[in-house]
Amino acid sequence: MKNTPLLPSQLYKPCNLEHLKFDSTDELEGIDITLGQGRATEAIKFGIRIHKSGYNIFAMAPAGTGKLTTTRQLVEHEARRQAIPSDWCYVNNFRQAAKPVAIKLMPGQGIIFKEDMEELIDELSVAIPAAFDGDEYRSRAGELESQSRQREINQLSEIRDEAANNHIILTETATGYAFLPANDNNEAIGPEEFNKLDKDKQHEIQNTIINLQERLQKLLKKFPLWRKETKRKLQALNREVAELAVNHSIDELIEKYAKQTAILGYLTDVQKDIIEHVRDFIPHSEKLISFMELPQEPNPLKRYQVNLMVDFSDKKSAPVIFEDHPNYSNLLGRIDHQAYMGSLVTDFTMIKPGALHKANGGYLILDARKLLFQPYAWETLKRTLYAGKIRIESLERALSFISTSSLEPEPIPLDLKLILLGDPLIYYLLSAYDPEFHALFKVAADFDESVSREDSSHDYARFVATIARQEKLRPLSQNAVARVIEHSSRMTGDAEKLLTHLRSIKDMLTESDFWAEDNGHDQITNSDVQQAIDHKTHRLDRIREKLYEHIDRGTLLIDTEGKVTGQINALSVLQLGEFSFGQPSRITATTRLGSGKVVDIEREIELGGAIHSKGVLILSSFIAARYARKSPFSLAASLVFEQSYSHVEGDSASLAELCAILSSIALVPLRQDLAITGSINQLGQVQPIGGVNEKIEGFFDICAKKGLTGAQGVIIPATNIKHLMLRWDVVHAAQAGQFNIYAVTSTDDALELLSGMDAGIADEQGEYPPESFNGRVEAQLLQFTSIRKDFNVKPEN
Numbered sequence: 001m002k003n004t005p006l007l008p009s010q011l012y013k014p015c016n017l018e019h020l021k022f023d024s025t026d027e028l029e030g031i032d033i034t035l036g037q038g039r040a041t042e043a044i045k046f047g048i049r050i051h052k053s054g055y056n057i058f059a060m061a062p063a064g065t066g067k068l069t070t071t072r073q074l075v076e077h078e079a080r081r082q083a084i085p086s087d088w089c090y091v092n093n094f095r096q097a098a099k100p101v102a103i104k105l106m107p108g109q110g111i112i113f114k115e116d117m118e119e120l121i122d123e124l125s126v127a128i129p130a131a132f133d134g135d136e137y138r139s140r141a142g143e144l145e146s147q148s149r150q151r152e153i154n155q156l157s158e159i160r161d162e163a164a165n166n167h168i169i170l171t172e173t174a175t176g177y178a179f180l181p182a183n184d185n186n187e188a189i190g191p192e193e194f195n196k197l198d199k200d201k202q203h204e205i206q207n208t209i210i211n212l213q214e215r216l217q218k219l220l221k222k223f224p225l226w227r228k229e230t231k232r233k234l235q236a237l238n239r240e241v242a243e244l245a246v247n248h249s250i251d252e253l254i255e256k257y258a259k260q261t262a263i264l265g266y267l268t269d270v271q272k273d274i275i276e277h278v279r280d281f282i283p284h285s286e287k288l289i290s291f292m293e294l295p296q297e298p299n300p301l302k303r304y305q306v307n308l309m310v311d312f313s314d315k316k317s318a319p320v321i322f323e324d325h326p327n328y329s330n331l332l333g334r335i336d337h338q339a340y341m342g343s344l345v346t347d348f349t350m351i352k353p354g355a356l357h358k359a360n361g362g363y364l365i366l367d368a369r370k371l372l373f374q375p376y377a378w379e380t381l382k383r384t385l386y387a388g389k390i391r392i393e394s395l396e397r398a399l400s401f402i403s404t405s406s407l408e409p410e411p412i413p414l415d416l417k418l419i420l421l422g423d424p425l426i427y428y429l430l431s432a433y434d435p436e437f438h439a440l441f442k443v444a445a446d447f448d449e450s451v452s453r454e455d456s457s458h459d460y461a462r463f464v465a466t467i468a469r470q471e472k473l474r475p476l477s478q479n480a481v482a483r484v485i486e487h488s489s490r491m492t493g494d495a496e497k498l499l500t501h502l503r504s505i506k507d508m509l510t511e512s513d514f515w516a517e518d519n520g521h522d523q524i525t526n527s528d529v530q531q532a533i534d535h536k537t538h539r540l541d542r543i544r545e546k547l548y549e550h551i552d553r554g555t556l557l558i559d560t561e562g563k564v565t566g567q568i569n570a571l572s573v574l575q576l577g578e579f580s581f582g583q584p585s586r587i588t589a590t591t592r593l594g595s596g597k598v599v600d601i602e603r604e605i606e607l608g609g610a611i612h613s614k615g616v617l618i619l620s621s622f623i624a625a626r627y628a629r630k631s632p633f634s635l636a637a638s639l640v641f642e643q644s645y646s647h648v649e650g651d652s653a654s655l656a657e658l659c660a661i662l663s664s665i666a667l668v669p670l671r672q673d674l675a676i677t678g679s680i681n682q683l684g685q686v687q688p689i690g691g692v693n694e695k696i697e698g699f700f701d702i703c704a705k706k707g708l709t710g711a712q713g714v715i716i717p718a719t720n721i722k723h724l725m726l727r728w729d730v731v732h733a734a735q736a737g738q739f740n741i742y743a744v745t746s747t748d749d750a751l752e753l754l755s756g757m758d759a760g761i762a763d764e765q766g767e768y769p770p771e772s773f774n775g776r777v778e779a780q781l782l783q784f785t786s787i788r789k790d791f792n793v794k795p796e797n
Contacts, residue, residue: 003753005713005740011726013495015482019457024523025465026475033470034070035463036451036500044071047443048078048363048417054442056385056418058368060427061447066502067421068322068365070447075320075363075419082318083107085361088412089114090307090348094269100307100348102410103262108313113263114306116253117270121304123249124274128281131245132238140237148230155219159212166208170216177216179209242278246271270304302349309333309353309412310360319362323355326366327374331355331381333392335407351409356390359416368422368430381418385440390414450497453489460485460498467506468524473513479526484508487533490725493693508532540579547583552705556643558584559672560703560712566590566664568754569675570641570656571699571714573691580691582698584675586642587653589660593784594636596624598661601640602648609649618651619658621682622747626774627781629766634784637661651679652689655717658747659754666776670754674742675699676715684747688719693726700730700739708733713740715750748774 022028034041040059047057061067087110090100105113131137160170167182180188194202250271257263274281280300312319323330333354337344355364371377376395384390389411397406420441427444430437451460461481468476476484487508488499499505509524511532516524519531550556558569566589574583598620602608608616616639624633639657641648655678663670677695679687689695696714703712721743733739744750748759751773760772768775 003742005734005742006721006724008731008735010721011724011734011741012728012731013453013486013489013725015457015485017478017482020461020478020481021458022461023478024475025461025468025481028462028465030466030469031459031462032073033066033463033466033502034073035459036456036498037070037447040067040445040447041070041074043443043445044074044419045078047419047445048075050443054439056420056441057443057445058420058422058427058430058441059445059447060422060424062423062449062501064501064503065447065449066500067445067447069502071365071419071421071445072320072322075365075417076317079318079320079362080316082362084312084315085318085415086310087111087308087312088310088357088360090309090351090409091266092303092305092348094273094303097303097347098407100351100407100409101262101266102309102412103266105260105263107315108311110306110308110311111313113257114308116256117304117306120249120253121301124246125281125301127245127249128242128278129283131241132278132282137237137241141234144230144233144237148226151226152223155222159216159219163208163212166205166212168205168209168212170212177220179212179216181205181209238278239275242275246274246278250274274304302347305349307349307351309351310357319359320365321355321359321362322365324367324370326355326371326377326381328377328380328395329354331377332384332390333357335392335394335409346407348407348409351392351407354390354392356384356414356416357412360390360412361415363417363419365419365421368420368426371420372426382436382440384414385418386436387411388414449499449501450492450494451500453485453496453498456498457485460488464505464509467502468509468513471506471510471513473509474516474522474524476509476512476524476529477526480512480524480529483526483529484512486725487529490693493690493725494723495725496722511536537579540577541581543576544574544579544581548701548705551584551702557586558702559586560706561709562672563669564672565667565669566660567672568656568660568663568670569672569699570653571675571677571695572650572653573694573698580694582691582695584699584702585644585653587639587656587660588642589637589639589657589664591635591637591661591664593634593787596620596628596633596635597637598623599636599638601638602644607644607647609647611651612648612653615651615654615679616657618682619654619661619680622658622680622684623661625682626684627778628785631782631785632788633781634788635665635781637664650689652677652691654679655686655747655750659750662751662773662777663755665780666773667780668755668757668773668776671711671756673703673709673712674715674754675713676750676754678715678717678720678744678750680747686717686719686744686746686750688717688723692716692720692723696724696741697727697730700733703739704729704733708738710738711740712738713742715742715744715753718743718745 040061044057044059047055059067059071084107087105087107089103089105089110091103093099093101156170163170163179164186167184167186169180169182169186169188171178171180181194183189183193194205197205250267254264254267257267277300331354333356334352335346336350336352337346338350371381376399380398391411392409394406424446464476464481464484468474484505485498488505489495489497491499491501491504508529512524512529515531515535516528519528521528547556551558559567568587570585570587572583572585573580598616600608600613600616603613603616623635639661641653656676658680659670659676675695677689677692679689681687696716699714724741730739734741742753744753751757751759755773757773758769760768760774762768762774768778770776770779
């Protein structure tokens with residue numbers, strides 16, 4: 001019978017100080033923080049270097065693994081090898097103001113073009129008023145006005161003279177012109193005096209006045225035509241003067257941008273528009289002769305501005321953009337509005353760029369979880385990637401919630417590499433449920449949370465030193481680094497691995513640095529690291545403390561001594577946020593005559609999960625296959641986690657459940673000073689489980705509270721030995737013979753430890769020795785079968 005406990009050296013793997021040949025991390029060179037991420041970094045490098053459609057990257061790793069830092073470093077390194085992309089700007093469309101025009105410029109030329117246009121408008125704002133304020137313009141305009149007025153006066157004078165020759169006076173009234181009869185002295189006569197004239201004279205005067213009125217009417221109808229003609233002449237004069245003022249300034253820009261067709265076309269449109277709207281350049285206090293009007297816009301010269309969307313004048317490489325809030329507007333850009341005269345107005349200068357614009361020609365990094373949380377952001381991003389164009393459109397308009405007129409900016413061609421960061425679960429869910437996902441994200445970068453500990457101590461020390469420098473922390477002593485390495489293995493739950501979860505390591509070093517300062521140390525020591533570990537545990541272990549208190553006070557029933565039939569101490573792990581701890585649980589089993597059914601009470605009341613139920617079915621099959629090969633399986637058994645009021649999941653208690661059932665069948669009591677964990681397969685082999693360190697420490701803490709006897713201990717799967725990184729108090733107790741950890745490979749090993757009996761090996765006929773544990777189980781089951789035959793017991797449903 002094998003019952004030798006594990007050696008203390010098997011319970012904890014200390015760091016070999018011979019591999020740490022330094023006194024302080026100040027002596028160590030920095031190292032890339034992508035330690036242990038070879039697969040992920042190769043995938044990212046491949047993804048960012050292949051310039052084909054759809055080869056975007058999904059970097060998958062849990063939060064805090066440093067995937068953003070790693071990805072950013074790799075992308076920025078590659079970006080330095082790439083050419084600086086083009087600048088982009090929006091300008092006014094003078095033909096259709098609602099459809100601004102996008103112009104592509106050489107890198108850094110956008111700001112120059114914008115300044116050139118501002119300088120042009122400033123120059124014309126001075127030159128045009130000066131041209132129209134000059135003596136030559138005023139003289140020529142005044143001459144045209146004078147000629148027009150003189151022409152009207154001359155024609156009216158002719159009619160007035162002719163009327164005077166006929167003793168009729170042409171006079172102006174409030175409503176126009178009127179003809180009045182006059183005497184020989186050319187003085188107007190009244191109605192009474194007119195009536196005294198003979199009838200013939202009266203008729204003659206009346207006929208003359210009618211003729212004159214007809215001529216006057218014809219003349220007055222010609223006045224608007226003559227004034228329009230004068231206005232056209234003035235407009236021609238204004239155009240001539242404006243062209244002289246504008247052409248000189250704008251010709252310089254046309255020559256400067258002669259090789260850029262898009263800008264040349266725009267400058268031509270600007271030239272025409274300025275000449276047509278030259279009045280907008282004249283201050284309101286001054287008026288162009290006969291045609292000045294007040295502007296209809298708050299700033300009519302705004303339409304000549306350049307809206308620089310993307311400016312790479314200060315860049316030395318392709319852009320790398322991380323958008324922390326990837327909503328619809330922040331990705332695609334937006335169109336702002338401003339209040340004017342009681343309404344909301346907008347124009348091309350209020351178009352704002354999004355992350356896609358800023359990263360165009362480079363690299364855009366997004367958090368997949370945040371992206372998927374934003375309404376319509378994911379679908380819009382996919383549509384944009386497929387189209388290869390950035391189309392700025394308000395969300396309410398895209399969803400047809402409103403139909404009011406708005407801007408429709410010309411789409412900008414899109415050429416970038418997109419990197420999504422997210423949990424593996426998000427990647428697999430998108431792979432399963434979004435048929436477009438793999439067409440757009442063909443490269444998966446899978447980050448690892450651990451690295452092999454073998455021959456990695458020195459590199460890991462450099463890794464720790466690099467983080468300490470980046471975070472501006474104190475240097476670590478040799479022993480402190482060793483403690484960090486050991487705790488790193490503990491956090492991975494594997495003595496042969498080291499944690500690469502960047503946030504956890506940063507937090508541990510930051511808290512260690514705090515305690516080093518509090519303790520007055522110049523560098524972080526071993527005790528500072530341990531104090532940080534202990535203090536964090538203390539902050540989080542209130543519930544563990546209360547639970548263990550209930551066990552110690554007897555509220556939760558857990559025995560740590562004696563023997564009981566059909567009862568066993570199983571171990572589970574509770575995970576509460578960042579803290580996990582072991583919880584001992586009592587499992588009891590009852591057996592009786594039946595039809596081979598094992599009742600899982602947890603499952604019956606829907607507190608047991610599918611994996612736990614699977615474990616129960618496996619152990620049921622194991623019992624039947626081992627002990628009832630030649631006879632009916634005439635057993636009914638029930639299993640339950642006593643005092644369990646929450647969901648039970650996992651198969652790590654299946655070994656304990658099997659031992660409890662077999663104990664109840666054989667009527668052999670089991671040791672209560674031992675706790676057991678492990679899962680089994682149908683062949684009775686013990687399989688590894690998770691959380692082995694927490695489980696051992698959990699039962700140890702209960703035993704320590706009740707008093708260590710030297711007989712207490714925990715049974716674990718032998719395949720979990722390599723995962724052991726136990727607390728020092730547990731290791732010291734084992735070293736002193738006060739607590740024992742046993743490793744088993746089979747059910748028989750566990751039964752021997754728990755019962756103190758030989759399990760027994762079947763002979764050639766498949767029968768077990770009568771006094772062995774298996775022999776007693778076999779005998780009891782044969783007895784159940786015999787009773788069933790004798791009394792013809794009907795099977796249970």
